Amino acid sequence: MSSSTKRHSMMPRAGQLPKAPVNLSSSVVIHDNAVLTGNHTINISSETVIHPRNKLDSSHGRVTIGRRCIIHERVVIGAPSADPTKGEFGVTLEDYVTVEVAAVIESGCTTIGEGCLIGVGARIGRGAKLGKHCQHCTITARSVIQPGEQLPDYTVLYSNGTRRTDKRGVTDLKNKAQARQIDVMRRLIPTNLNRFKE
Amino acid sequence: MASFTPYTYIQCPCFDLSNQTRHSDGSPSPTSQDLPEDDDEDHAFDPRSPRSNYSLYPLEYLLYCVDCHQIRCPRCVSEELVTIYCPSCLFEVGSSSVKTEGNRCTRSCFQCPVCIGPLAVQSLESAPEASLLSADNASASGPTGPWALTCSYCNWSSSEVGVKFDKPQGIFAQLSKLRNGSSNTGADVPLTSAGDVSPTKRDANVPEPESTRARFSALRTFYQSQLANSSTGSSMGGGMGDYGFSSPAALTRIMSIYSGSTSKPKNKATIMREADVPNEGFRTSNLDESEAISKLRAEGYDGTVTMEQAASQVEEGAHFADELWPVASLLRTKRAKRCPACRHILSKPEAKVSNTRWRIRLVAGNHIPSVTIKPLPNPGAPPPSALAPLKPTQYLLTFKNPMFDSIKVTLATPATTPGRFSSKVTILCPQFTVGANSDDYDLNEVLKAEDRDQRDRRREDDGSHQVEAGKVFERGRNWVSIVVEVIPASLQIQPTPSILQKAGEPEPDLAPLREDEDILEIPMFVRLEWESEPSQDQVGVASSGKEKDAKEKRELAYWSVLGIGRISQE
Numbered sequence: 001m002s003s004s005t006k007r008h009s010m011m012p013r014a015g016q017l018p019k020a021p022v023n024l025s026s027s028v029v030i031h032d033n034a035v036l037t038g039n040h041t042i043n044i045s046s047e048t049v050i051h052p053r054n055k056l057d058s059s060h061g062r063v064t065i066g067r068r069c070i071i072h073e074r075v076v077i078g079a080p081s082a083d084p085t086k087g088e089f090g091v092t093l094e095d096y097v098t099v100e101v102a103a104v105i106e107s108g109c110t111t112i113g114e115g116c117l118i119g120v121g122a123r124i125g126r127g128a129k130l131g132k133h134c135q136h137c138t139i140t141a142r143s144v145i146q147p148g149e150q151l152p153d154y155t156v157l158y159s160n161g162t163r164r165t166d167k168r169g170v171t172d173l174k175n176k177a178q179a180r181q182i183d184v185m186r187r188l189i190p191t192n193l194n195r196f197k198e
Numbered sequence: 199m200a201s202f203t204p205y206t207y208i209q210c211p212c213f214d215l216s217n218q219t220r221h222s223d224g225s226p227s228p229t230s231q232d233l234p235e236d237d238d239e240d241h242a243f244d245p246r247s248p249r250s251n252y253s254l255y256p257l258e259y260l261l262y263c264v265d266c267h268q269i270r271c272p273r274c275v276s277e278e279l280v281t282i283y284c285p286s287c288l289f290e291v292g293s294s295s296v297k298t299e300g301n302r303c304t305r306s307c308f309q310c311p312v313c314i315g316p317l318a319v320q321s322l323e324s325a326p327e328a329s330l331l332s333a334d335n336a337s338a339s340g341p342t343g344p345w346a347l348t349c350s351y352c353n354w355s356s357s358e359v360g361v362k363f364d365k366p367q368g369i370f371a372q373l374s375k376l377r378n379g380s381s382n383t384g385a386d387v388p389l390t391s392a393g394d395v396s397p398t399k400r401d402a403n404v405p406e407p408e409s410t411r412a413r414f415s416a417l418r419t420f421y422q423s424q425l426a427n428s429s430t431g432s433s434m435g436g437g438m439g440d441y442g443f444s445s446p447a448a449l450t451r452i453m454s455i456y457s458g459s460t461s462k463p464k465n466k467a468t469i470m471r472e473a474d475v476p477n478e479g480f481r482t483s484n485l486d487e488s489e490a491i492s493k494l495r496a497e498g499y500d501g502t503v504t505m506e507q508a509a510s511q512v513e514e515g516a517h518f519a520d521e522l523w524p525v526a527s528l529l530r531t532k533r534a535k536r537c538p539a540c541r542h543i544l545s546k547p548e549a550k551v552s553n554t555r556w557r558i559r560l561v562a563g564n565h566i567p568s569v570t571i572k573p574l575p576n577p578g579a580p581p582p583s584a585l586a587p588l589k590p591t592q593y594l595l596t597f598k599n600p601m602f603d604s605i606k607v608t609l610a611t612p613a614t615t616p617g618r619f620s621s622k623v624t625i626l627c628p629q630f631t632v633g634a635n636s637d638d639y640d641l642n643e644v645l646k647a648e649d650r651d652q653r654d655r656r657r658e659d660d661g662s663h664q665v666e667a668g669k670v671f672e673r674g675r676n677w678v679s680i681v682v683e684v685i686p687a688s689l690q691i692q693p694t695p696s697i698l699q700k701a702g703e704p705e706p707d708l709a710p711l712r713e714d715e716d717i718l719e720i721p722m723f724v725r726l727e728w729e730s731e732p733s734q735d736q737v738g739v740a741s742s743g744k745e746k747d748a749k750e751k752r753e754l755a756y757w758s759v760l761g762i763g764r765i766s767q768e
Contacts (some may be wrong), residue, residue: 159352
């Protein structure tokens, strides 16, 4: 027995899961502790930031993440859903999407539109489409989107499923703030893309 | 079936008091009409009677007056304000400014009218692009106006209803200016000065007041002048004409009418004109609703407000989402509670807003024993989720004494519980003494003693206590457990056979099971007796020099309700 005082997790090591075939842009930031697993391709476009302890699972379909997205800690993208039939693809996140801590996005033709914000601990069901033209929905913390549900643009889902339309028109501001946030995080999160490539 | 947690509610004695006063009036209340047994002092009280809803409290809700030696519930204490503050900014507000400014925060605390989240002031314009490149520029310039109140939860923004601010400070003043308009600032008199304002007929060419507040003040000015005119014209004399109807002089005039001045002739009814022009605050209601209907058609359900949203608005009349204004935070108060009988302070919070402590807090939990209920541990069988009908079941009641004097407890229950389904109840040991609580005990000693006790007991009877009538089941330093045996009633609703029915008896109630009628509730009368040190002030006043160290005998009696469990329906 080694004398190291470091605590070891009882969970199986992350590295033991099969590595997914990945297609990463060179400007992507992925923390070493994130897990990219599955047997379909995981595409991540430029300037996206993926925090530690995430799980991107492509075993139920392709996972595509757009530009300048922020995926916070403990998020599961491509989680298995109750319906086992496979979709055309797994999950698509368009540009400027923010997924907050511990949110779950189920796999199976799930589309998250541009500029959407998925709140803390929210759950997006299989096949849901956020945004008709896929834009700027806000899902507040702990909200649940049922499988196959479709939300029009600028919908705000809050307080156990109440909906309203966001009329602030601050899309540009939000995108700028996101870009700035990514700028900071690029410097803070150590990344080694080769670890995820074969 | 949902799990059931046994409960104990205690009836505040103010229930009895209100009952008695009602009887002395000779006018029975409407609720007591269907409960004729209420008149009978000896009759057990019914926890299911509609009136009991307002007198039963868990122990934690009750206070205790140490002067009157009586339980006090939230209904029978008198309250007084200690501090008025805004819950959002924790800023203390003086009572005088509450009178002038109203009961809402006049700083920048607002609530979202859509959800109830707090609103924050945000710039509508983005910061200059240069700040992206160098951090120095960003701090120098900062974001610029216009500003709006935004909710970070539901993304509502005051710009949706067209409310924008020039500067990020003094939002309340800016908002009220926007709301009430600048045209009628003259009409917008502060609330308190109302009584003293000398009534002057308003100029006819003043523009029609728009906002609700301006209309209200216009109406008030008009009627004050009307009242003043009518009283000058009256026989009561000219010198009294110069006050408003809400001034103290008006009260003395009314009093003099009733008391002394009968010789004076009665007032002639003077005709008082009603407001009939817009600048007097008169407004015809708009019966043409076609505009609203077309708006409803265009915007649909999403464009309307919910009942809650409309109710939370400061001014009423909002029907559409674009009529929702930010809601200024309601002020809150910290209150001290006093005994209504002796004015003794029962609880008093710390005056500082940020301090959550209490200076005085006389909770009943420190003066009357707490009762916990649990099923008698039955070795072998797991405790059932519901009570089986017609099967004797035993429960343990544990009385824990919080006082530093040992108390003698006497219990009484009716033999059968009141209500349609009457279960049989037997308390095996209705009279016992609970030992005193003490500060200065050695925990190790207590633990050792308990350990020894248990070992002894195990040797005696193999871990199982004997359930014996007249004997305490288990006893600790300041607690006593006794056994109560219940035979739950059957919940079958069957008509009595006609042969067994007596002529005079009312028709039995055959209605289906009502809500919570299957809960077995036992009314229990608790009487406590203990001897305590005489309280200080009584010694000072009476100074009964005979025996200073003599202990004072006290007693307290109250009804309580034990919720034992649900009876299963089979």
